[in-house]
Amino acid sequence: MQRDEKMKEKGSGLSRRTFLKVSGISLSVPVVLGHRTIKVAGAEVEVYGPGKVPIALTVNGAKHTAEVEPRVTLLEALRHELDLTGAKRVCDRATCGACTVIMDGKPVYSCSVLALEAQGKQITTAEGLLRGDRLHPVQQAFIDNDAQQCGFCTPGFVVACKVFLDKNPNPTPEEIQKGLGGNLCRCGTYVGVRAAVAQAANQYPNRKGGGNQSTSKGGR
Amino acid sequence: MAEYKWPEPEKRSLIGKRISRVDGPAKVSGKAKYTYDIKRPDMLYGKVLRSPHAHAKIVSIDTSAAEKMPGVKAVKVIQEPGTEIKWAGDEIVAVAAVDEPTAEDAIRAIKVTYEKLPHLVVEEDLSAAGDNAKPAAEQTAGEPEKAFGEAEVIVEGFYGLPVITHCCLESHGSISEWEGDQNLLVHISTQAVSNVANQIGRPLGIPAANVRVKQDHIGGGFGSKFQVDRWDVTAAQLSKMAGGKPVKIMLERDAELMVAGIRPSAYARVKVGAKRDGEIIAWQSESWNTGGSGGGGSPPLPYVFSVPNKHTQHTGIATNTGSARAWRAPNHPQGCLVTMSALEDTAARLEMDPLDFFLKNIELAGRFAEVYREEFAIAADLMEWKKNWHQRGAKTAGPVKRGLGLSLHTWGGGGHGSNCDVIIHPDGSVEVKMGTQDLGTGTRTAIMMVAAETFGLPLEAIKLMIGDNQFPTSGASGGSTTIGGVSASTRRGTLDALEQLFEKVAPSLNVQPADLEAVAGRIRVKSDPRRGLSWKEACMKIGGTAITTRGRNPGPGTLNSSGVGGVQMADVSVDVETGIVRVNKVVAVQDCGLIIDLKTAESQVYGALIMGVCYALYEERIMDARTGRMLNPNMEFYKLAGLGDIGELVVHMMTGKAYDERGVIGLGEPPVISPGAAISNAVANAVGVRVPSLPLTPDRVLAALQYPDREGGSSKNGGNDAGI
Numbered sequence: 049m050q051r052d053e054k055m056k057e058k059g060s061g062l063s064r065r066t067f068l069k070v071s072g073i074s075l076s077v078p079v080v081l082g083h084r085t086i087k088v089a090g091a092e093v094e095v096y097g098p099g100k101v102p103i104a105l106t107v108n109g110a111k112h113t114a115e116v117e118p119r120v121t122l123l124e125a126l127r128h129e130l131d132l133t134g135a136k137r138v139c140d141r142a143t144c145g146a147c148t149v150i151m152d153g154k155p156v157y158s159c160s161v162l163a164l165e166a167q168g169k170q171i172t173t174a175e176g177l178l179r180g181d182r183l184h185p186v187q188q189a190f191i192d193n194d195a196q197q198c199g200f201c202t203p204g205f206v207v208a209c210k211v212f213l214d215k216n217p218n219p220t221p222e223e224i225q226k227g228l229g230g231n232l233c234r235c236g237t238y239v240g241v242r243a244a245v246a247q248a249a250n251q252y253p254n255r256k257g258g259g260n261q262s263t264s265k266g267g268r
Numbered sequence: 269m270a271e272y273k274w275p276e277p278e279k280r281s282l283i284g285k286r287i288s289r290v291d292g293p294a295k296v297s298g299k300a301k302y303t304y305d306i307k308r309p310d311m312l313y314g315k316v317l318r319s320p321h322a323h324a325k326i327v328s329i330d331t332s333a334a335e336k337m338p339g340v341k342a343v344k345v346i347q348e349p350g351t352e353i354k355w356a357g358d359e360i361v362a363v364a365a366v367d368e369p370t371a372e373d374a375i376r377a378i379k380v381t382y383e384k385l386p387h388l389v390v391e392e393d394l395s396a397a398g399d400n401a402k403p404a405a406e407q408t409a410g411e412p413e414k415a416f417g418e419a420e421v422i423v424e425g426f427y428g429l430p431v432i433t434h435c436c437l438e439s440h441g442s443i444s445e446w447e448g449d450q451n452l453l454v455h456i457s458t459q460a461v462s463n464v465a466n467q468i469g470r471p472l473g474i475p476a477a478n479v480r481v482k483q484d485h486i487g488g489g490f491g492s493k494f495q496v497d498r499w500d501v502t503a504a505q506l507s508k509m510a511g512g513k514p515v516k517i518m519l520e521r522d523a524e525l526m527v528a529g530i531r532p533s534a535y536a537r538v539k540v541g542a543k544r545d546g547e548i549i550a551w552q553s554e555s556w557n558t559g560g561s562g563g564g565g566s567p568p569l570p571y572v573f574s575v576p577n578k579h580t581q582h583t584g585i586a587t588n589t590g591s592a593r594a595w596r597a598p599n600h601p602q603g604c605l606v607t608m609s610a611l612e613d614t615a616a617r618l619e620m621d622p623l624d625f626f627l628k629n630i631e632l633a634g635r636f637a638e639v640y641r642e643e644f645a646i647a648a649d650l651m652e653w654k655k656n657w658h659q660r661g662a663k664t665a666g667p668v669k670r671g672l673g674l675s676l677h678t679w680g681g682g683g684h685g686s687n688c689d690v691i692i693h694p695d696g697s698v699e700v701k702m703g704t705q706d707l708g709t710g711t712r713t714a715i716m717m718v719a720a721e722t723f724g725l726p727l728e729a730i731k732l733m734i735g736d737n738q739f740p741t742s743g744a745s746g747g748s749t750t751i752g753g754v755s756a757s758t759r760r761g762t763l764d765a766l767e768q769l770f771e772k773v774a775p776s777l778n779v780q781p782a783d784l785e786a787v788a789g790r791i792r793v794k795s796d797p798r799r800g801l802s803w804k805e806a807c808m809k810i811g812g813t814a815i816t817t818r819g820r821n822p823g824p825g826t827l828n829s830s831g832v833g834g835v836q837m838a839d840v841s842v843d844v845e846t847g848i849v850r851v852n853k854v855v856a857v858q859d860c861g862l863i864i865d866l867k868t869a870e871s872q873v874y875g876a877l878i879m880g881v882c883y884a885l886y887e888e889r890i891m892d893a894r895t896g897r898m899l900n901p902n903m904e905f906y907k908l909a910g911l912g913d914i915g916e917l918v919v920h921m922m923t924g925k926a927y928d929e930r931g932v933i934g935l936g937e938p939p940v941i942s943p944g945a946a947i948s949n950a951v952a953n954a955v956g957v958r959v960p961s962l963p964l965t966p967d968r969v970l971a972a973l974q975y976p977d978r979e980g981g982s983s984k985n986g987g988n989d990a991g992i
Contacts (some may be wrong), residue, residue, distance in 0.1 A: 235879075
């Protein structure tokens with residue numbers, strides 16, 4: 049569904065960004081900070097941009113403010129404005145998962161969330177999983193099972209695994225394969241990732257029953 | 269003079285063990301900084317306007333609107349009007365602006381007109397290549413005609429694999445900034461930190477000595493990041509135009525897939541002649557490929573097996589597509605797929621188990637015949653080959669057919685030139701500095717393991733600095749040459765430093781330097797281990813000036829060598845109603861001499877198998893013959909395997925005395941060579957017919973089942989209309 053929409057967007061000759069820009073209505077209006085409210089078909093609609101607007105983001109428990117154009121994505125705001133570069137831009141269209149962050153408890157592809165939309169949400173990135181210098185059990189499991197090579201997909205993968213285990217503390221191998229299919233790795237670290245998830249699952253506090261997960265490398 | 273060799277197995281505290289990579293914590297926490305992540309003060313963002321045409325002449329360029337846009341700091345025409353453009357995606361104009369959105373707007377405001385010229389972008393059909401086909405000389409060995417006359421079985425087939433891309437997750441690019449007009453600082457995503465200064469200095473007209481190059485981490489290279497690219501030079505030029513401010517150009521995903529490197533395709537018509545007992549006596553192949561507008565080299569045919577009588581001819585086809593770059597084991601996966609497929613087809617015709625058939629001819633594999641024999645025995649055990657193999661296409665009930673396939677491969681992997689500085693400070697701290705890079709293969713970890721092993725120290729006692737061209741030069745990380753190079757230079761440098769330390773310490777223990785050893789954090793007397801000093805106490809004997817040595821490769825002693833063999837077996841299931849291939853299991857048995865870090869070595873093999881599954885089942889660059897453009901320069905339609913697509917993977921590393929004695933040999937490339945062939949052979953075994961071309965997509969599988977005698981096996985036109 050999502051992909052169909054993308055293709056349509058592309059086919060119309062408008063990218064996401066240009067669409068947002070030309071539909072900003074007030075192209076002739078000088079740069080105004082903040083949004084304006086206009087009436088469209090009898091309803092009041094908030095209009096942002098096209099110039100920079102102030103935003104406030106809550107990331108890893110801390111509040112940040114910045115000024116960005118409305119077309120700026122959450123990923124770009126994290127990377128360019130907050131210098132949180134753990135989330136990576138790779139496909140830039142919600143396919144590869146390298147930009148995965150947690151927004152109000154759910155994993156999202158931050159390349160496909162506007163920074164504006166992310167306001168008022170609790171956002172956690174790979175950097176935010178640390179407690180001081182202490183690694184999250186998922187992060188430690190990635191190291192123990194060498195679930196990384198070049199490491200470019202790793203922060204997104206770590207975040208995806210963390211949210212996955214929050215929801216599925218007792219995953220079967222089949223659930224791991226399905227639940228973590230949204231992150232792509234080019235070096236080929238999936239064997240390590242599977243083992244890391246199994247190891248971290250064994251350490252999850254809300255896990256039911258005993259650990260019968262295989263942590264042997266290469267297991268399905 | 270130190271004796272340059274590796275410690276005996278029983279004396280190794282780190283080498284050969286499973287050690288976690290040292291940069292793991294930085295990577296899992298998002299703190300590892302890649303070139304893509306670097307943000308310099310006042311940095312400008314560069315974007316590139318690219319040609320939409322595969323072959324065209326630039327008629328006019330109008331950048332005036334872009335230049336007037338607020339926030340645009342520099343506009344640089346890369347190729348002037350009149351220039352002939354030879355592939356879609358080639359760089360035309362670049363801009364630098366205060367942020368990415370502004371730079372993108374500026375690119376859209378540039379107007380370029382072109383005169384379109386005829387193009388060729390599809391090469392699967394050799395007869396359609398016309399003048400773009402450049403045949404190389406025919407090569408003959410033995411008496412192929414006579415041998416085919418004597419052959420009791422002759423098997424002919426067509427095999428191929430399309431162009432694929434490197435698809436590095438961190439795209440290519442760099443950040444350049446000037447200090448004055450003669451000194452440049454470059455952060456760049458590169459496989460060759462020590463080679464960048466010379467390459468970028470020349471076009472900019474400054475000495476290499478004035479270029480500082482840095483890279484902490486790299487998000488994938490796979491052979492595509494050896495060279496400084498035009499966009500890197502452009503970033504430096506834009507920086508200069510903008511008063512020296514840092515300018516960052518990292519490729520967009522579509523450009524990364526279109527212009528930043530491809531693996532050449534390979535297609536071949538092959539004829540194999542054999543005796544009824546399975547002896548291979550003759551080979552003939554007519555092969556062709558494309559590596560873009562230039563050549564792509566030719567695949568080694570026949571691969572590994574030196575068939576005594578052979579006739580080969582290869583034709584390179586120039587296409588209007590982005591250029592080839594080294595892709596993990598250049599030309600070997602292609603040679604392997606063609607050869608092992610043809611040989612497996614021959615075994616099937618003879619109704620022989622291909623394992624028996626390969627072993628019968630294993631002497632033709634030359635130097636590594638015995639290694640392959642040993643490896644096949646282990647692999648067959650891990651795959652339960654004899655229990656699970658069946659004659660090709662044996663009828664089992666239901667639409668899902670299961671099959672086994674195998675392959676073998678070789679690679680060089682001799683250590684490259686490498687230098688390092690080793691410093692032992694009087695306070696006991698230790699530094700190693702080397703102008704190398706860690707591609708994610710574990711180079712940092714391996715260097716630190718070698719240094720710590722020599723000094724009898726824990727890993728964390730070594731302060732390692734790499735990724736900077738102010739450190740002693742070390743080779744490019746390609747051709748699986750890094751581990752052999754860096755481990756040897758580090759071993760020599762640390763042994764020399766340790767020898768100097770022994771000289772300082774020996775008098776205080778009333779022994780000769782040669783009587784000492786460094787073990788478990790102590791410098792002690794070999795014959796009386798209770799006598800000795802802690803490392804820190806020993807280093808206090810150094811005096812005021814630190815011990816500094818330069819480790820080198822090549823150098824004295826046998827610390828590394830070249831040449832490995834590996835075998836792989838695949839188990840697949842194929843649904844003959846849907847054409848979907850699933851990998852159930854792949855077994856890899858790999859030799860790489862002495863292994864430094866078993867953990868990261870295994871990871872490389874797992875990674876190679878997964879990359880192999882990608883190109884066997886999913887990956888292909890799809891070109892549109894009509895527009896000349898790539899149809900899938902993105903990650904939705906340029907398919908990579910996901911975590912659920914790879915089946916069970918089993919890796920067995922060959923270890924032991926015979927392997928140790930060859931010293932350290934590279935590992936990055938060899939295990940990525942065989943998966944395509946092993947999986948293709950397994951599919952043929954499962955469904956009873958050869959699916960001629962990779963990737964083994966449902967359309968190709970169904971076409972092969974329906975038209976078993978058709979070349980290519982894909983929807984005709986070389987996949988022009990496939991996949992979209």
